[in-house]
Amino acid sequence: MARQVPLVRHRNIGLMAHIDAGKTTTTERILFYTGVSHRLGEVHDGSAIMDWMAQEQERGITITSAATTCFWKDTRINIIDTPGHVDFTIEVERSLRVLDGVIAVFCAVGGVQPQSETVWRQADRYGVPRIAFINKMDRVGANHQRCVEMMTARLGCRPILMQLPIGSEDKFEGVVDLIGRQALRFEDLSKGMQVQAGEIPAEMLDEVETARVEMIEAACEFDDELLERYLGGEELGAEEIRRGLRQGVLAAAIVPVYLGSAFKNKGIQPLLDAVIEFMPCPLDVPAITATDPKGNEVPVPAEDNAPLAALAFKLMTDPYVGQLTFLRVYAGSLKSGDTVYNANTQKSERIGRLLKMHANQREEVKEVYAGDIVAAVGLKTASTGDSLCSPSHPLALESLFVPEPVMGLSIRPASKALAEKLGMALARLAAEDPSFRVNSDEETGQTVIRGMGELHLEIIVDRLKREFKVEAEVGAPQVAYREAITKSAEAEGRYIKQSGGRGQYGHCKITVAPGEPGSGYVFKDKIVGGVIPKEYIPAVEKGARDAAEKGVLAGFPLVDIEVTLFDGSYHEVDSNERAFFIAASMALKDACHRAGMQLLEPVMKLEVTTPDDFLGDVMGDLSSRRGRVQSLDARSGVQVVNATVPLSNMFGYATDLRSATQGRATFSMEFSHYDPMPASLAQEVMEKVRAEREARRQGLAA
Ligand code: GDP
Secondary structure (H helix, E strand, O other), rough: OOOOOOOHHHEEEEEEEEEOOOHHHHHHHHHHHHHHHHHHHOOOOOHHHHHHHHHHHOOOOOOOOOOOEEEOOOOEEEEEEEOHHHHHHHHOOOOOOHOOOEEEEOOOOOOOHHHHHHHHHHHHHHOOEEEEEEEEOOOOOOOHHHHHHHHHHHHHOEEEEEEEOOOOOOHOOOOOOOOOEEEEEEEEOOOOOEEEEEEOOOOHHHHHHHHHHHHHHHHHHOOOHHHHHHHHHOOOOHHHHHHHHHHHOOOOOOOEEEEOOOOEEEEEHHHHHHHHHHHOOOOOOOOEEOOOOOOOEEOOOOOOOOOOOEEEEEEEOOOEEEEEEEEEEOEEEEEEEEEEEEEEOOEEOOOOOOOEEOOOOOOEEEEEEOOEEEEEEEEEEEEEEOOEEEEEEOEOOOOOOOOOEEEEEEEEEHHHHHHHHHHHHHHHHHHHHHOOOEEEEEOOOOOEEEOOHHHHHHHHHHHHHOOOOOEEEEOOOEEEEEEEEEEEEEEEEEEEEEOOOOOOOEEEEEEEEOOOOOOOOOEOOOOOOOOOOHHHHHHHHHHHHHHHHHHOOOOOEEEEEEEEEEEEOOOOOOOOOOOOOOOOHHHHHHHHHHHHEEEEEEEEEEEEEEEHHHHHHHHHHHHOOOOOEEEEEEEOOEEEEEEEEHHHHOHHHHHHHHHHHOOEEEEEEEEEEEOOOOHHHHHHHHHHHHHHHHHHHHHOOO
């Protein structure tokens, strides 16, 4: 079977936005217009379309799928869902990994808000090409110019206006299309389905020409031939301008900006055209690489006859078909019934049915190809981030970047009988979501779940109840502190027991040094001359790592540490892996105590929007929470405070802010970084932790 749609007419895109900017509404409108236009090819009767629209409205459009397929002008657009709330950073990472281009949705009033900034940085890390949609042009206070300025200042990108608004706020009628030099209006009666092209309003002509020059000059920067002709005074055609701009977008050097109001059905079709014109097809993005079983890097070309390489990027439970595993196929093809090899679990599995999810139906397909996104039914062992490949060509794709959880919650089953069920449910949830972790403290028998924020954990607990029917009791949220060393030190670990019979002999000398922030645990082996035989080195590595993970100061994971093994000794008979494991763990603890330790705490980035009258209260409250104000912006009648503040002081902030400002201030908060804690506060935390552990240990003994 051959592919129906050539790869050049594929777009895998996502929409990203700050919560409330209008991502859902925009997606809905995209699915609506693309659904209608798909039908238009078959049904030329106007009334049929209206019927279909009415029906569609009744049923509502489902956009909850991890990936939805639609068609616009013969191009297949796969829309990959990205979450609205920053507690789900892993979801953003996961989608960025499989999409090729992004529509960044901004609110014309709010401009670049903190979450849009975070998501933007994440997209920067992957070099994802972007176009921008400034939504809510109909709202009071809408200002696309300010939004564009904020994009430059806050995101450090280069926005290029592709349109100018006709009318503003409640008089927003449509846009001037700068390339086509025409006015586009979206007729209300047809829910904006009819786009009417017309003359540019006379009073806008100058403004249009100025903006047009800027756009054309940007296009010329990416194409020498165009530049030469432009400088020679030639008028460039629409296709040529698009060609130049497209190169700039693919290089992630410019961001074309579109305007509209999703809610008022304005501006969506030009945005869809822009997706086709400027977003990459799978062939335009640099080929990714994978690792073969020998550890060699091999390229993964987007070709149908190459060996299969697919990434499982999302697990979902569907009420009708059970578990769905969403896959992006990077290379090769995949048929239902094929056996695939999971490079992460090292197990083979059979692919059941393959489904494409549309707005209102699912389509069963027999085969998918390089560049496709599809949901597979019946995969049992694949977790989010796993690589699937052909059993004869094992390949591991780079997995996802997983952010570290900053908040923990102790959890236990409501009754003893539920313990096993709880364990299974938690394991299942952890397979779906790599940023969700489950830890059991062997000493105290306590289970702690960790995630990206209060909401993330709340949703997990709620899902336990609804989906898995497990009632659980949870403790108060706890901050996920960390430990780190402040300088280098050396230590020796000896685990030697040689009294009668076969003894134990493990002996190593190590140095520890602070690592780069975010480097985690790094181990270096500098043993020469076999003073510790090769076979015991992994045990030393694991022993030191285990001690670091368990923490040295107060039981929090010790991070950003570089451990170097440089000396030691062994005994022909008494040495074994366990002895070296224990010796290394002793050496690490000792070295860290000598190296001076500190506690790190998660610091959050906070944006509070408050009416002028309450600014003093908000600021005073922030400073009592150890907050540091970074900037203060006045916007029509409100003040926007940007600050960083330790997470430990932010529990219950929503309630406190509401009562201090009569519910008129709003805020958003997300993780920023880890910082050392002031010594006196660190002392308090450690004492509290010790007391709690002691209490639990005694409780357990009783
Ligand atoms: P999301 O959180 O980014 O998915 O945002 P939604 O699409 O849910 O929109 C948030 C709110 O803004 C909803 O009440 C929408 O009806 C409203 N909204 C979305 N787009 C527009 C728009 O273009 N104009 C106006 N005035 N409101 C909009």
